[in-house]
Amino acid sequence: MKYGRKILEAVTGYVPGEQPVDLNVIKLNTNENPYSPSPRVVEAMRALGIEALRRYPDPSASAFRQECAKRYGLPGTDWVIAGNGMDELLSLVIRTFVDPDEKVLAPYPTYSLYDVLCKLHGCEMISVDLDGHFQLPERFYETPAKLCLLARPNAPSGVSVPRVDVERLCQGFPGIVVIDEAYVDFGDDHCMDFPARFENAVVMRTFSKSFSLAGMRIGIAVARPEIINEFMKVKDSYNMSAFSEAAALAAVKDYGYMRDNVERVRATRGRLHTALAAMGFDIPESQSNFLLARWDGTPTAREIFETLRDRGIYVRYFALRGLENALRITVGTDEQCGALVHALAEIVRK
Template sequence: MKSNNYKISKTVSGLSAYVPGEQPQGGGWVKLNTNEFPYPPSPKVREAILEELGGDGASLRLYPQPLSDILRKAVAEYYGVEPQNALAGNGSDDILNLLMRAFGDENLKIAAMNPSYSLYPVLAKMQGAELLEFNFNGDYTLPLDAIFNSGANVFILTNPNAPLGLEFDEAVLEKIAQNFNCLLVIDEAYAPFSGYTAAKLALKYDNILVVCTSSKGWGLAGMRIGWAIANEKIIEVLDRVRDSYNLDRLAQVAGIAALEDVAYYKKFCRKVVETREDFEKFLSDNGWDYVKSRSNFVFVRPRKAGLSPAEAAADFFEYLKSQKILVRFWKNDSKISDGVRVTIGTPDEMEKFKESALKWKELQK
């Protein structure tokens, strides 16, 4: 075979890919590992997709709207802003990628909390940017002085945080915007479960970008739809580096239909929150250590006599898997290897988790 002389770029050669949550094969699994919405999307979404397809699907031979104009308008109406303050993307990951293209390079540092969304380091390193990771204070507050003095061009804050579920109030966000002289990116993937959005702050301050996804609180993880809110200048910069036709026809109509049925999603987000609160009560009543959450998951720290915290978490993870229950476990991340992240599923799914958790505890006796 002829040898090839192509070379991998220096940036990519030292890059580790993002590792997603496990996708089980076959049926019978209780899937609580990727924070998906436990209920179907609005019926209006299905209707909109079928209408777009028509009888023969002929619309699919045509390119979609290049700017996703109608979806941007729907996003703007939902947040009470103007369309020029909104951007649509192929999932929020697409928008985060645009962010790194526009505001990160070998001379521009990106800052984020640790633990946080593990895709941030991958995207930053793809652009050759140095990633600065900050630890939470002992009381889970932010090390604001260190962030302000970091020299970073961008600070990304997941609010509520993943994988811990912590939420930072508006006063903290405003303090960062006022004292951090560069771009504050607020990743609101899980905001539908806390009920708070910083979208209005994105218009009050010219250095805030709010990013959201339809994957968590809108039941559309399979469609890959995300959006962002910011002042016109930031949106214009992101549009410069956006891929052509970055959101397909079906995703655009699905996103529009979802945003037109807010009442449906608020109803089911409330159900998720109620199930989470019931789950946290179960954990408290049975002596489990966990981080109180404002999201659609709970970070649980199992403990077992004779095992280190990380070993106990690994043992619990494997036991649950033997019961066909999947949760998220980061065995190679010392910051969070002492626990597992449990997605809030349906009440029936959570009952199955509780039963298995109690059985695992019984095995220790």
């Protein structure tokens, strides 16, 4: 591109999962929650009225941040920043703490947006391969960088590294450690206590998955106030709309509603895992709302993906090293997963 920046020549851009217009598709490809958000969210947005459109929103979403501090047992509102989805906060953490030419550390495989954001910023991402069980190898702890991005649970494996490994990482790493907890509500434990214990720890959460609010674009980062202050300098003035803030506030207040939906997803996840394993798929124990189903036989994983797609069932296939023989499947409702299992049984039997 004649007018483009030099740096962009090497950037392909992030490729999100397909968002079909046809609402009849069984959509198990982008790790959305199959259940509706809390009715209180809808009420709160309705109650906002026309004035909220005319005025600028609260620049720092204080009411929502205050509620998060309460909910997550943080010392104060100044330990939280809210964002237009976690993706914005991931971009923000790189722009805030990494100079172009400095290095960012991440495991491989992981959320592929990390690499795109680094390239866009002009910094190098060092990818260290996870071991065969999707755990951190020794080399991960020995690689210095300015920032470390660690998804826990990781995507697309769904596997969480033990908390003690994250402790060891925070203790030894010379820069900021981001613990990306996008999927953590579906897991057995979390690291929300880490920012209080480690000065370099930043925990990020999204409301796209467990709270069923992917369309609203809501995320938070939790860290010590010195770190949050730096974020505040770099973020857009009004990075969260009035509607997002109202939705986020209502959602976090109705926490029990989210937990009930999460329990339903976890129960379905167990049933789906058992059914797929019985068919011969090899699946690591998932702490998230998706399964990485590895398949060595014929048809190939890519062919299965395409056949499912033709039948109106969307799952995710990554043409990436080490993932060629795998499908990432979002846990939907029991009915959706039943339809998937039924279709797969026919496809792999052929």
